[in-house]
Amino acid sequence: MNSPITSDQAYGWRIEDLDVDEMILNMGPQHPSTHGVLRIELKTDGEVVRAARPHIGYLHRCFEKHAESVDYPGVIPYTDRMDYVASMGNSLGYALAVEKLMAIEVSPYVQTIRVIMAELQRIASHSIAVGTYGMDIGAFTPFLHLLRDREKILDLFEWTCGARLLYNYNWVGGLSHDVPEGFVKACRQFLREFDAITYPELMDLLIGNKIFIKRTAEIGVCSPELAISYDLTGPNLRGSGVPRDLRKDEPYCGYGQYAFDVVVGKGAYGPLGSCFDRNWVRAVEMHESAKILHQAVDRLEKMERTDVREKVPKRVKPNKGEVYGRSEAPRGQLGYYIVADGTAVNPYRVKVKSPCFTAMSIFHVLARGMYIADIIALIGSLDVVLGEIDR
Amino acid sequence: MESAGIHDRLKARFGEGVTAFEAGALQPFAVVTSDAIGELAAFCKADPDLALDNLMCLSAVDYPKAEPPRIEVVYHLWSYRHLHGFVLKVFLPREDPRVPTVEGVWGVANWHEREAYDLLGVVFEGHSDLRRILLPDDWTGHPLRKDWVDPEFYNGMHVKPTAQMAERAMAGEQLGVGPFDVTPPNRHVPTDQ
Numbered sequence: 001m002n003s004p005i006t007s008d009q010a011y012g013w014r015i016e017d018l019d020v021d022e023m024i025l026n027m028g029p030q031h032p033s034t035h036g037v038l039r040i041e042l043k044t045d046g047e048v049v050r051a052a053r054p055h056i057g058y059l060h061r062c063f064e065k066h067a068e069s070v071d072y073p074g075v076i077p078y079t080d081r082m083d084y085v086a087s088m089g090n091s092l093g094y095a096l097a098v099e100k101l102m103a104i105e106v107s108p109y110v111q112t113i114r115v116i117m118a119e120l121q122r123i124a125s126h127s128i129a130v131g132t133y134g135m136d137i138g139a140f141t142p143f144l145h146l147l148r149d150r151e152k153i154l155d156l157f158e159w160t161c162g163a164r165l166l167y168n169y170n171w172v173g174g175l176s177h178d179v180p181e182g183f184v185k186a187c188r189q190f191l192r193e194f195d196a197i198t199y200p201e202l203m204d205l206l207i208g209n210k211i212f213i214k215r216t217a218e219i220g221v222c223s224p225e226l227a228i229s230y231d232l233t234g235p236n237l238r239g240s241g242v243p244r245d246l247r248k249d250e251p252y253c254g255y256g257q258y259a260f261d262v263v264v265g266k267g268a269y270g271p272l273g274s275c276f277d278r279n280w281v282r283a284v285e286m287h288e289s290a291k292i293l294h295q296a297v298d299r300l301e302k303m304e305r306t307d308v309r310e311k312v313p314k315r316v317k318p319n320k321g322e323v324y325g326r327s328e329a330p331r332g333q334l335g336y337y338i339v340a341d342g343t344a345v346n347p348y349r350v351k352v353k354s355p356c357f358t359a360m361s362i363f364h365v366l367a368r369g370m371y372i373a374d375i376i377a378l379i380g381s382l383d384v385v386l387g388e389i390d391r
Numbered sequence: 392m393e394s395a396g397i398h399d400r401l402k403a404r405f406g407e408g409v410t411a412f413e414a415g416a417l418q419p420f421a422v423v424t425s426d427a428i429g430e431l432a433a434f435c436k437a438d439p440d441l442a443l444d445n446l447m448c449l450s451a452v453d454y455p456k457a458e459p460p461r462i463e464v465v466y467h468l469w470s471y472r473h474l475h476g477f478v479l480k481v482f483l484p485r486e487d488p489r490v491p492t493v494e495g496v497w498g499v500a501n502w503h504e505r506e507a508y509d510l511l512g513v514v515f516e517g518h519s520d521l522r523r524i525l526l527p528d529d530w531t532g533h534p535l536r537k538d539w540v541d542p543e544f545y546n547g548m549h550v551k552p553t554a555q556m557a558e559r560a561m562a563g564e565q566l567g568v569g570p571f572d573v574t575p576p577n578r579h580v581p582t583d584q
Contacts, residue, residue, distance in 0.1 A: 057525040064510070065534055101417070228444050228471055231499035244471060323417050324448060324467050324478070337450045337465065349535075351450035353467075361502035390525060 013043060013053075021045050027375070029058050035132065035379065036386025040363075042372065049375060052367035054360055059390035067350035072098055072316040073172055075350065080166040082354065083388035085128050088121035088157075089329035090388075091170040096252055097325025097336040098172045101318045109306045110174055111253045116187065116296045117157075117169065118253070119289040123194070124153040125330035126235075126282045126289075133279055133380040134206045137215055142206040149198045152190050159183070173311040184297050191290055191297075199287055207283050216279065217270035220366050220378040227273065230362035233355045234332025235285060236382060239265040239278030246328040258295050260288045275381035282383065317345050331355045331383055352391055356384040394419035397441060397477045405431055420465075420478035428481050429491040435468060435477070436496050443468040443477060446493070449503035451511040453485070453537045460485040462513060466493070483513065492518040510535040 013024055028039040037058035043051040063082060067075045079094045080087040092114060099106065106114075131146035154164045161169045161177045169176050206212055222232065227240040237244060245262045247255040263284045265277030320342030326335040332355025339349040359382045366378055392400075398412045398421050408427030413420050423431055435443040448467040454460065466479040481490055492515040494500040504515040505524040512533035515521060523530060529546065532539065543551045 057523075057527070060525045062534070068535075226498070229498040231445060231447065231497070242471065249474060321417055326447065333447070335448050335467070337448055337467070339452055349450070349452045351448065351452075353448040357502065358499050361499055365498070 013041065018043070019045075022050060025372070029055075035384060036389075038360075038379070038384070038386055038389075040367075040375070042367075042375070044372060047371050047373075049367055049370050049372060052364045052375070054363050056360065056386070056389050059386050061391065063352065063391040064350055067347055069346060071345045072318075072347060075347065076171065077166065077168045080168060081387065082352065082391055083329065083331060083334075083356070083385045084165060085385050086121050086125035086330040087165065087167050088117045088169060089125070089327070089331075089334060091167065092118055092253075093325065093327040093329060093334040094336055095170040095172050096327055097323055097338050098316065098318065100325050101321060101323045101338060101340060102172075102313070102316070104173045104311055104313070106174060106311050107306055108254065109300075109303050110308050110311075112296055112300050112303065113175060113179055113308065114170060114253045115255065115258070116179075116293060116300065117160075119292050119296065120153050120156060120187075122289045122330045123286050123293075124150045126286045129330075129380075129383040130202065130206070130279060130282050130286075133377075133383070134212070136376050136380040137212070139206055139209070139212060142202055145198060145201055145205070149190075149194060152193070156183070156186060156190065159186070171309070171312055172316050173309075173313055175308040178305065178308045179300075184301050187293065187297050191293055194286075194290055199290070202283060202286075207280060213269045213276060216377055216381065217274050217276040219370060219374045220275040220278075220381055221271045222273040222362065222366060224273070226362070226365065230365070231358040232332070232362060233358070234328065234330070235263075235281040236278055236332060236355075236359055238263060239281045239381075240273035241265050241267070241277075246326065246333060250326075252327060255292075258292045260291050263288060275377050278381045278383070315345065318342070326353070329355060331385065331388070332359065354388045354391065356382075356386075356388040357391075360384050360389055392440065392473060392475050394477060397421075397475070400438070400441065401431065401434075404434060418476075418478055420480050422480045422482060425481050425483060425490045428479070429493065431479070432466070432493040432496045435479075440473075441477075442470045442472040444497075445469040445471055446497035446499055446503070447476070449493075449500055449507065451488075451507040451513050451535075453511055453535065455485060455537050462488045462511060464488075464490055464507065464513060488513045489516055490514075491516050494518060509533070512536065 023044050025042045025044050026039060027042060029037040039055040041053040042049050063078055066078050076091050076094060079090040082090050127146035127150045131143035135143045157167060158164045160179050161167050222240050224240045224242050227237050227242065241264055243262050243264045248262055263281045265272060265281050267277060269276060318340040320340060322339040324335060324337045326333045334355055335353030337351040338347055341348040367375055395414060401421060402409045405427050408431060409421055409423050411422040435441050446466060447469045450465045452463045461482045462485055464481045464483065469476045483490055490513065492504055494504065502524060504518055505521060507513045508515060508521055509523040509526055510533055541551055
């Protein structure tokens, strides 16, 4: 039997610690706007949040323990299940880390397909992020428009590898499937529709909407120093005005050959680093991803088809060593710290640095002094997926 | 700055605090003592030439077969100003792994350290809120230790299938939908009287 809970503190604040006007309010774990199962304990004084304490772990599926008991390629389906809104990015990060450990260089053809898949996934993931954010704070329609376009991306994925959500697509040393005949044409069709309809619609309907701006531009302000100290990455970091993107700084998969801009928050309607800035960065990044996609499909069209499993090792068994590999997933820098002991076919240790985990760790700092209704807007703007926080 | 340069700078400043440097590794790392890590971390961030202002990752790894058995705490650092990185390691005794916290230097360390405590049982001294983070508060033990054995019971529930249960499941019986058939020890079972 387990020992009983001994600490009063284990589940939260004690009544004795409260002031006369203060109240403890539990938000979640089944709150719809927490984007998963996140429980937040709020110490409130009327409508104002005096302190907040996030409790995570409701979706913990022992990823790191599982990873130690299966072989290296066997970890990939598990990585898909961490950030289930952007699975392509997860498996790509893992495959890149193991390839770095084993010094495998994949062909330009495979790299180009990886870029296409990663950028399509970024658009799909940001569609969910921006769409649900609008829905959290009262704008329902943009969500439907964005989901309509996400559906087209999922169709492309399904056509390529048979799965719509959890792909097991990026393998160590290659890909599970080549793109089908006619993929480039279908991809171009999607991009035409995205550029002509979805993106301008989104900017008009949601991002440029006066009500939306008023609602988000003054709250949840995060300074660049704070963002770096709490290791915010990706759109959250760029929303605070730090122009850092791994696709530019440490180009992988040949990202150095594509022309695109790093989108940085401007603080156009309020202080820099507000909820609006983070969200605006995400929206504009979708446009930048489309720019990369245009170039990538042009490249792919001119390339000769090669076997995408050419470099996939029969037996993945790296030499003794360790690597920290990171890549720019849609939600920020996704890091894998992989230790190989050189004797076993399964990893000795896999630690995941999840961008959502670190984004959530800043939550109690930003939430202090906010209104309860703004807490919803703050969670959405950090764009966390609980599957990746809890792993 | 290159890794070797960063190591030289740390060695010059802390001397005995930096015990080893592995230059041949894929990503070179320095081993530092647990006494030095607090001050050394603050120096890494504050020194204008290093400016390692970002803690990318903090992990703990269990090595029971090493001589002597140890737990490593690994700090992956990055500088947004100079765009260079560095890796620090602290070796701790396996029986009583204790290391000073670095949450005052990098805010994100708070949660990373809680995770390392939760899954590997590393105690971070001076931490403001060292509680379990991923596992339930009433969990016992640290599952990412290499000698971890899955518990048979969790809060009175039988969580590990017995040989009999496996046999019955193989025979086609549906298990796991009704009340558990194994009464755990010292659990009060109400009767009709």
